[in-house]
Amino acid sequence: AAASLKTALDAIAPGFTAQTGHDLRLSLAGSSTLARQIQLGAPADVFISANPGWMDALQNDGLLAPNSRRDLIGNRLVVIAPANRATPLDLMQPDVFADHLESGPLAMALVTAVPAGIYGKEALQTLGHWPHIAASVAQTDNVRAALALVSVGEAPLGIVYASDTIADPDVAVVADIPPETHAPIIYPAAAIAGGNEQAAADLLSYLQAPDAQAIFAAQGFLPLGN
Amino acid sequence: MLSVDLHHPMQGFDLDVTFDAPPGLTVLFGRSGSGKTTVINAVAGLLRAKQAQIIVNGQTLSDTETGLWLPPHKRRLGYVFQEGRLFPHLTVKQNLRFGQWFAPKDAPREDMARVVEMLGIGPLLHRRPASLSGGEKQRAAIGRALLASPRLILADEPLAALDEARKAEILPYFERLRDETDIPILYVSHSPAEVARLATTLIALDGGRVARQGPAVQVLGDPMFTPDGVRSVGAVIEAQVARHHDDGLSELSAGDDRLFLPNVGLASGTPLRVRIAAQDVMLSLEKPSGISALNVLAGRIDQVRSGEGPGAIVSLDTSAGRVLARVTRRSVDAMGLQPGLTVYAVVKTVSIAPQDVGG
Amino acid sequence: MLSVDLHHPMQGFDLDVTFDAPPGLTVLFGRSGSGKTTVINAVAGLLRAKQAQIIVNGQTLSDTETGLWLPPHKRRLGYVFQEGRLFPHLTVKQNLRFGQWFAPKDAPREDMARVVEMLGIGPLLHRRPASLSGGEKQRAAIGRALLASPRLILADEPLAALDEARKAEILPYFERLRDETDIPILYVSHSPAEVARLATTLIALDGGRVARQGPAVQVLGDPMFTPDGVRSVGAVIEAQVARHHDDGLSELSAGDDRLFLPNVGLASGTPLRVRIAAQDVMLSLEKPSGISALNVLAGRIDQVRSGEGPGAIVSLDTSAGRVLARVTRRSVDAMGLQPGLTVYAVVKTVSIAPQDVGG
Amino acid sequence: MDWLGPEEWQAVALSLKVALWATLAGLPLGLFTAYALARWEFPGKQLVNGLVHLPLILPPVVTGYLLLMTFGTRAPVGAFLQDIGITFAFRWTGAALAAGVMAFPLMVRAMRLSIEAVDIKLEQAAATLGASRLWVFLTVTLPLILPGIIAGGILAFAKAMGEFGATITFVSNIPGQTQTLPSAIYAFLQVPGGESAAMKLVLISVAVAMTALLLSEIFARRLTKRMEGR
Amino acid sequence: MDWLGPEEWQAVALSLKVALWATLAGLPLGLFTAYALARWEFPGKQLVNGLVHLPLILPPVVTGYLLLMTFGTRAPVGAFLQDIGITFAFRWTGAALAAGVMAFPLMVRAMRLSIEAVDIKLEQAAATLGASRLWVFLTVTLPLILPGIIAGGILAFAKAMGEFGATITFVSNIPGQTQTLPSAIYAFLQVPGGESAAMKLVLISVAVAMTALLLSEIFARRLTKRMEGR
Numbered sequence A: 001a002a003a004s005l006k007t008a009l010d011a012i013a014p015g016f017t018a019q020t021g022h023d024l025r026l027s028l029a030g031s032s033t034l035a036r037q038i039q040l041g042a043p044a045d046v047f048i049s050a051n052p053g054w055m056d057a058l059q060n061d062g063l064l065a066p067n068s069r070r071d072l073i074g075n076r077l078v079v080i081a082p083a084n085r086a087t088p089l090d091l092m093q094p095d096v097f098a099d100h101l102e103s104g105p106l107a108m109a110l111v112t113a114v115p116a117g118i119y120g121k122e123a124l125q126t127l128g129h130w131p132h133i134a135a136s137v138a139q140t141d142n143v144r145a146a147l148a149l150v151s152v153g154e155a156p157l158g159i160v161y162a163s164d165t166i167a168d169p170d171v172a173v174v175a176d177i178p179p180e181t182h183a184p185i186i187y188p189a190a191a192i193a194g195g196n197e198q199a200a201a202d203l204l205s206y207l208q209a210p211d212a213q214a215i216f217a218a219q220g221f222l223p224l225g226n
Numbered sequence B, C: 001m002l003s004v005d006l007h008h009p010m011q012g013f014d015l016d017v018t019f020d021a022p023p024g025l026t027v028l029f030g031r032s033g034s035g036k037t038t039v040i041n042a043v044a045g046l047l048r049a050k051q052a053q054i055i056v057n058g059q060t061l062s063d064t065e066t067g068l069w070l071p072p073h074k075r076r077l078g079y080v081f082q083e084g085r086l087f088p089h090l091t092v093k094q095n096l097r098f099g100q101w102f103a104p105k106d107a108p109r110e111d112m113a114r115v116v117e118m119l120g121i122g123p124l125l126h127r128r129p130a131s132l133s134g135g136e137k138q139r140a141a142i143g144r145a146l147l148a149s150p151r152l153i154l155a156d157e158p159l160a161a162l163d164e165a166r167k168a169e170i171l172p173y174f175e176r177l178r179d180e181t182d183i184p185i186l187y188v189s190h191s192p193a194e195v196a197r198l199a200t201t202l203i204a205l206d207g208g209r210v211a212r213q214g215p216a217v218q219v220l221g222d223p224m225f226t227p228d229g230v231r232s233v234g235a236v237i238e239a240q241v242a243r244h245h246d247d248g249l250s251e252l253s254a255g256d257d258r259l260f261l262p263n264v265g266l267a268s269g270t271p272l273r274v275r276i277a278a279q280d281v282m283l284s285l286e287k288p289s290g291i292s293a294l295n296v297l298a299g300r301i302d303q304v305r306s307g308e309g310p311g312a313i314v315s316l317d318t319s320a321g322r323v324l325a326r327v328t329r330r331s332v333d334a335m336g337l338q339p340g341l342t343v344y345a346v347v348k349t350v351s352i353a354p355q356d357v358g359g
Numbered sequence D, E: 001m002d003w004l005g006p007e008e009w010q011a012v013a014l015s016l017k018v019a020l021w022a023t024l025a026g027l028p029l030g031l032f033t034a035y036a037l038a039r040w041e042f043p044g045k046q047l048v049n050g051l052v053h054l055p056l057i058l059p060p061v062v063t064g065y066l067l068l069m070t071f072g073t074r075a076p077v078g079a080f081l082q083d084i085g086i087t088f089a090f091r092w093t094g095a096a097l098a099a100g101v102m103a104f105p106l107m108v109r110a111m112r113l114s115i116e117a118v119d120i121k122l123e124q125a126a127a128t129l130g131a132s133r134l135w136v137f138l139t140v141t142l143p144l145i146l147p148g149i150i151a152g153g154i155l156a157f158a159k160a161m162g163e164f165g166a167t168i169t170f171v172s173n174i175p176g177q178t179q180t181l182p183s184a185i186y187a188f189l190q191v192p193g194g195e196s197a198a199m200k201l202v203l204i205s206v207a208v209a210m211t212a213l214l215l216s217e218i219f220a221r222r223l224t225k226r227m228e229g230r
């Protein structure tokens, strides 16, 4: 599963085992890493991706169990700032970023490669900010690193998932990015062809059940339910 | 038996050496840079000469014609290097034992205790080379080579770093090796005394070529051979121990003559060689009396050769054999020395140096 | 002027050496492992002795009492190491120049060309040490030390690896340094000939202690001093060049006596020291005639000392000074040698070896 | 000790196992490679040299990916090895392989430097005393380069303890099987609030490596002392 | 050449610049550290030794994070440096710093091994000839350890060319400013189908490093030849 789901999945695992008797063994890494491993024969049963693109790639390669793919949860993007310098932003203002980015860059995940970056760039383009600020975007290899840049105060602003901001007192959300400005943020899940398909099916339904969805929600994700 | 034929061009120095040596100890003699170490390295297999044929006691070690080349570790060598080369990570004792680890189990073994005793390195056995003095290192290196059960001994100035007393202790050991075993020994030395005492065969090198070679007795007795100036010219006399006197002198018989030496420590009847350096011999027209010199040999002058300097070499036939005397040209004139004349060669007892007496 | 006071315990070996040496060349003499190199290293500052006071020409190099310790690079040394220690990454020429880079600009400089010529290393200047022969390395090392404009020369067996001819070329250079400059020289040697010729002062070491010390003339002339057996005992005579003869001999005057030597190559009137080894002297009761020896000195016997062996040392007073003769006890008895008797000391011209003539 | 959860302890143990194996199994091959590079001339030497350095140059992810494509169960080499009973993919052995590969250049370089510093004259002396090439190596070269081997080994161990990119790419991050300390640290850093747990693991990792480092220093110093004095 | 886009070329140029600077600027400090560790005894020596090895042990992300907390504009050291005109954060200089820090242990180890192999007797000889400590170092030690310096330098360069984790964490990825080759490669590998573009960059990276490696080998060999023969 995508590493960003660690806390949630750790919390879900005991319930799942208790209910179905299956052991839940997690392998946490970047979606691209996991997808490639699956392409090259990793013995996985279920794949939860943070990037629908990689799920598509596996689907095209015929590696997913038929009809097992579903959208598990969603997420939201927010603009954050260091907690001690947080002033709410109005994203509709044309030069709202320019004012704040004099002292440093806008921290985002890789805008061409990492989902949070891709969504963020899309949103900024929709909002018309991108051309002005493209040169002052500091891209990190994952969202957490973008958060860290804001958290230690190096970047005055950052765009991360809402789920990332909980439990970090050093950052504050200064604006919500309207979901309609970018493609929907979806964490798809699917069973892998050739794996233990019964257990995979059990897990996928357990994850979509209310208990699990509540845990995801507690971690800042958007439950998608059934 | 040692037969060496080497041709090896190096930048600015060409080695071109051919010699055959009978059993015994062969000394390589020559000035610094004349190629002695290079020859030894070729015999050891450490230098692969361009053209080489090396035969030791009938075994071909290397022959570029047939492409044969025995690697060094198969040559069963005891090589005392000019610069020690002890293994720094091993104790002296382990260094000494090193060669034994690889010698065939049935090879004749030197007695470690005896070698250690001779070299005086007993107290050093558990030390490592780094803390040894120069001479101590060299002694350990000699021991290491001797204890390797070698079939060929190569010694590159093994005694140069040692004091006279220590040399005097080690020299007899090489003599024994020379006389009691058939292990050929190739030995580099700069010391005329050492050469005179040890050499069976002498190879004089000069600029990478053999300048002179032959039996040591012959080469050293040749007044024209002046590797180090005339100071090393001398005759070697074959003698026999006759008896020992109470006052610490040994009496030797050589032909009809007798010679007195400080006790040689050998049983009566033992044959031995005594070297009499030409410069230690004084000539007298009459049989001298009332002098401190005990050895007086009568002989007929065979030849008088003058060099370019003030000196001349007079060779005379005595009943003991040929004796050489180095005198001044002035004396030659004053005394009227010429072939046919009978004169007396006076040799001070003690001037027959211990190094020049060999068994 | 060199004053050394050292105490340094090492594992299994305690150094405990104190000596004062007047200007000139001080030889450290002693068996392998007696502590010679250790003393030199302490003087050089490479070994920090536990307790030390070292004063050279009035300058304190080290004094543990006051805590003064001059680091080696401030001592202005010319150290010829026992094992060469050439810099492998530099050519011979760069090695030779090394010391000059750091010498004060106004320091007296040796002429590089002259030193190179003397050492015969001209053809090697652009080579690197790895390809040099043992003796070539040693010569380069000597050159490097001499060219460093040193105020103190330390030489640890500098000539041990060299042939006699090369030694004969280098020895006069050390003599000149000794006589013409006031650079103190501390010199280790195992060779009695070298010691006799070079030493102003002799320090004999034994097991880390000074066994004997004093002016070389005195120590070597003492029949009881037998560092290497009796072979190094001898008297030193102060003489003057009288004239040169056509037959290549030089005539020296010493007291009322005259001595004949192969041409010494010095102008008439030059004073020089001639060493006559005790074993090269023969005694005669009558003035000998018809003999090849040219040097006959009349003298009164002063003392007859017998050792434990078959020999005895007879010292006699001649007009040239004291002369020592080593004879057998048998001759002492036969000739009735005893103090007061007048005898003739016969010395073969050529047995005054070139090494034993010093300017 | 309830300071760490069982999963974290597993990661510590696994990391140790992986790093030890990566180092120990790498030593002989590293030594051989270093010796060949230092002493032999052979065609393709520079190629081998380049190959050895490759893991250093490539981003770890790429190395991991290449490993996956070579030793994965679907890859020819991996499939062959699996047939003879050796599986690397998604096993701790694979983590050791990845760590070993990443550490290899460091190990080889250190050893090679040491080998080049050995005086050939000593090896020659050993040969004249009857030691064959192999014995010369064992009795002279090897003891003399021990400090270099230690240096190489400790570098490799440290690197193996810290290796992450290639490992996670190759064998993923499965607790108890392939989750090494760095992977566990990564996982903690990916979620909100995981920093303090990550920091604990970092400290453990540092403590382990420092201990190894200290031991190696003490050992190396003893070696040198022995050679210098008595 | 339209085989690569301008952004990729920028990455290549930047990587070269970063790796060169990381290596060159690291050399003096590395040499000093290596010398101190090899030759001096001082309190805290083991601490320094540990510190030097730290970047090897820590996951690169952690190193990057520590750099950020030390040299960031908000951090005391970083702020001070910024006041005197040196900024690391989000600049190529920061990338060089990160790469340098990551490469440092490799460099120091190689140099240290070489220094330890230098015969102290030669340094003593130089001292007796009047060379002060510094001069001894410059005229004897330094030339003798040149092979080790080259080895250390090339290791560092290779490592710097491949460094990714610490760099992106510390200075992130700003095209044209801090986007090095490994960052670009990483970005390509994150998207499905990016492999071939990534592979191009990998090849370039390998080619550059191999060239450097080859040059260093040739140079080192010439050095050794000179010392062995004439």
Ligand SMILES: Nc1ncnc2c1ncn2[C@@H]1O[C@H](COP(=O)(O)OP(=O)(O)OP(=O)(O)O)[C@@H](O)[C@H]1O
Pocket (backbone or CB within 6 Å): B131, B132, B133, B134, B135, B136, B161, C010, C011, C012, C013, C030, C031, C032, C033, C034, C035, C036, C037, C038, C039, C082, D229, D230
């Ligand atoms: N670190 C050490 N520990 C113990 N003993 C030592 C140490 N260094 C030297 N020695 C001993 O001190 C003694 C004197 O050594 P030194 O090198 O001064 O001898 P030397 O007179 O120069 O002998 P040589 O003529 O053989 O060179 C030797 O017996 C040597 O073994």
Ligand SMILES: Nc1ncnc2c1ncn2[C@@H]1O[C@H](COP(=O)(O)OP(=O)(O)OP(=O)(O)O)[C@@H](O)[C@H]1O
Pocket (backbone or CB within 6 Å): B010, B011, B012, B013, B030, B031, B032, B033, B034, B035, B036, B037, B038, B039, B082, C131, C132, C133, C134, C135, C136, C161, E229, E230
């Ligand atoms: N690699 C080389 N290139 C050029 N010349 C060399 C090389 N190796 C040795 N030589 C020269 O060959 C000559 C002979 O060297 P060798 O070591 O055999 O001399 P040696 O007779 O042992 O002298 P020594 O008594 O000084 O040890 C020397 O002049 C040396 O400079």
Ligand SMILES: [Mg+2]
Pocket (backbone or CB within 6 Å): B036, B037, B038, B082, B156, C133, C134, C135
């Ligand atoms: Mg030689």
Ligand SMILES: [Mg+2]
Pocket (backbone or CB within 6 Å): B133, B134, B135, C036, C037, C038, C082, C156
């Ligand atoms: Mg000594």
